[in-house]
Amino acid sequence: MEPTVTTMDTLFAAYRRRTDALKASPNPLASGVAVIDGAFVPLAEARIPLLDQGFQHSDLTYDVPAVWDGRFFRLDDHLDRLERSCATMRLRIPLARPKLRDTVVEMVARSGIRDAYVSLIVTRGLKFVREVRPEHAVNHLYLYAMPFIWVMPPDMQITGGSAVVTRTVRRVPPGAIDPTVKNLQWGDFTRGVIEAGDRGATYPILPDGDGNITEGSGYNIFVVKDGVLRTPRRGVLEGVTRRTVLEIAAAKGWTTAVEEVPVGAVYDCDELFFTTTAGGVMPITELDGVPVGGGQVGPVAREIWEAYWHAHYDPNLSFAIDYP
């Protein structure tokens, strides 16, 4: 039940074998599945109303748990956060929690996907928030699962990715849109991704406009200096992967700090890595075209990386899906 996960190569090789098996599957849901109006449909055919307020005003919240090697990882932590996000936005999940949980697990089981990116989206529904008080709106739920998405591809994780601190765009401040309520209003991130590409890099780090870093397009940021791991406190999603990393570091007896992280800190660190469910622990070895630390994946990132994937087999954090 707990395979030895000691190197990136070992883990990714096993993953590729599972992916090859999935590609050979005759299951029409194997390339992706969605639940629309209670029906399980192939993801590529899934459609939503043009007038859904989730599209019309991005009036929605969502969450993304993942499945790794046939096991759901921290599903209840993601469902807890989704419930908190909905409460803040005065949205109600159309399904009761046990039914929601069962449906999500059944969706993945039906697809046969053993390494899955899973998304749960709750939208305002068909009426604009000024037309109907939020407590009277009929909210919509969309669920889908697809083969695992890598914000940083496995090959790049071995050597590390390239990032920039954006200079043309800042992160939306919490006083405008609350980043702890997971949202898809990625205007600032989209600008950041385009700027990063223009500057020959892949990943943006967005400053907050007040001298601190925040997060990037779908990931939290960790800065390692003299053995201390720091990650921004404010203006960011309280990521489940971030939390897992903080727990791993604490278990190792390392010092962590969730606090304001000045922009200067990313230019004066030993290691830099990003965290997200859709990719795990993603080492950054080049910043603004200059090597970070020694320009190699550092020892802290590597140790965290291994422990992170190992945790996916911990029965306290994950459970096996009963595939048909």
Added chain:
Amino acid sequence: MEPTVTTMDTLFAAYRRRTDALKASPNPLASGVAVIDGAFVPLAEARIPLLDQGFQHSDLTYDVPAVWDGRFFRLDDHLDRLERSCATMRLRIPLARPKLRDTVVEMVARSGIRDAYVSLIVTRGLKFVREVRPEHAVNHLYLYAMPFIWVMPPDMQITGGSAVVTRTVRRVPPGAIDPTVKNLQWGDFTRGVIEAGDRGATYPILPDGDGNITEGSGYNIFVVKDGVLRTPRRGVLEGVTRRTVLEIAAAKGWTTAVEEVPVGAVYDCDELFFTTTAGGVMPITELDGVPVGGGQVGPVAREIWEAYWHAHYDPNLSFAIDYP
């Protein structure tokens, strides 16, 4: 060709007669029409892919021209702005300008709707902006028209609406998401609308966090004091209705100013009104529960209102649709 538009009552009465006629229409597109993948479909049946990045990351821009009494108003100004927005976001409208224009007009003509809210949405398409450089993305276009939407209903325009300056939320700053590129990332506006409702009002005015007002959920703001009309310069959409109002005021020889407008100015003014294509000129007669000026629709707002609707019959600004 140019009816005498002298009072709100006259204009709204004629509008209601047209609306009654529309409701009696057997045309299946009369309650709304969309163009999806080149096909004209009833709006209520129009659907978009769940995986469209316009939904997945609100990665889109759009524009909203309107049709009044069978005439398209300032259509080319809206198409010009849509092209500018697309250029900034590195999106390309999938149809060439003449074909786009023809399709939009044909869509409205087919529906028979003589007073229409029209929307043109350009999304990134099916691939996330990190997966494919923007110049290689296949963008999507969605068009729809529906019976005129009133951000402020006609009845309320006669007495004036109620607003608040939000204290729980500020406008997203331009350095994060550019408000001159029309977008549907309404997280701050949604918070504002909910706060306004909680405080017994209808319309939020969002401050910029630096002591100035910006705009509200889909409208620009005008403050009138001692005969001078002021509207915020920064942090706002450069609205077509705002522009029309500025042109009307200039033609009347009134003084206008597009500049920073301090929050205090809305609490110390003679008149306050909002402008938007989906509603026109919307007088605000109550702010934070207190009457604005005399608590009645003021003379400046009324005169602008009349000239605004009159302009819809100006052949320099509008053209008649050739309905079948």
